[in-house]
Amino acid sequence: MQRNVALGIQNFSKLRENNYFYIDKTRFIKELWERGDDITLITRPRRLGKTLMLDMVKKFFSPEYSGRCDLFEELSIWNEKKYRELQGTIPVIFLSFANIKELSFSAVKYNICSLLTRLYSQYSFIVSSKILNKNETRQFNSVSRDMSLEKAKESLSCLAEYITHYYNKMPIILIDEYDTPMQEAWIHRYWEDKANFFMDFSTLHLKQIL
Numbered sequence: 001m002q003r004n005v006a007l008g009i010q011n012f013s014k015l016r017e018n019n020y021f022y023i024d025k026t027r028f029i030k031e032l033w034e035r036g037d038d039i040t041l042i043t044r045p046r047r048l049g050k051t052l053m054l055d056m057v058k059k060f061f062s063p064e065y066s067g068r069c070d071l072f073e074e075l076s077i078w079n080e081k082k083y084r085e086l087q088g089t090i091p092v093i094f095l096s097f098a099n100i101k102e103l104s105f106s107a108v109k110y111n112i113c114s115l116l117t118r119l120y121s122q123y124s125f126i127v128s129s130k131i132l133n134k135n136e137t138r139q140f141n142s143v144s145r146d147m148s149l150e151k152a153k154e155s156l157s158c159l160a161e162y163i164t165h166y167y168n169k170m171p172i173i174l175i176d177e178y179d180t181p182m183q184e185a186w187i188h189r190y191w192e193d194k195a196n197f198f199m200d201f202s203t204l205h206l207k208q209i210l
Helices: 012-017 027-035 051-063 081-086 105-120 124-128 134-143 149-167 179-187 190-201
Strands: 092-096 171-174
Touching: 012 051, 027 081, 027 190, 051 092, 051 171, 092 105, 092 149, 105 149, 105 179, 105 190, 124 134, 124 149, 134 149, 149 190, 179 190
Parallel strands: 092 171
Antiparallel strands: none
16 A cells, blocks of 8 residues: 655654654664663764654653554564563653754753753653652752753753652653754854753763664
């Protein structure tokens, strides 16, 4: 049966649910999992479909998509029982810096804080579960658009710890378009501030995909 080739779609589930033409890249999930690296950096080539591939990884592992076998049936990853059982069992944090394109570091800092605030709101159920202690709950609730630079630096690491407590599993962290704000920092001459921020922000002892 002929399938439509839908252009510009970066949402894996949208492609699969609408039966659009899709080149099976699910073997990347197996390669990623079995390689066992703490950090994987994907840089080139451009227009490879990295954003779509990261969305695929998210929807394979995340408990939010537990039971969504329909997204992966008939794809290569579904041929192995091990991976059928793994689907939907690992928490995933997904961040995209695609829209962090500012003329100053202060604007970048505000937008990153806004991004982190929205990310935290997705996990408000962790606070409701009462598994965090008072200090952790205070830190969780203090994440906001106007939080300090130091608090922003530690926020992703803290969230990863809270998610680990809740699921009893370390999350996979997917960071897309990590280089976009760095390019803007170089062009608009606030490189040193941006580089120092990202150096601290990215220091995590977790499995990460950039």
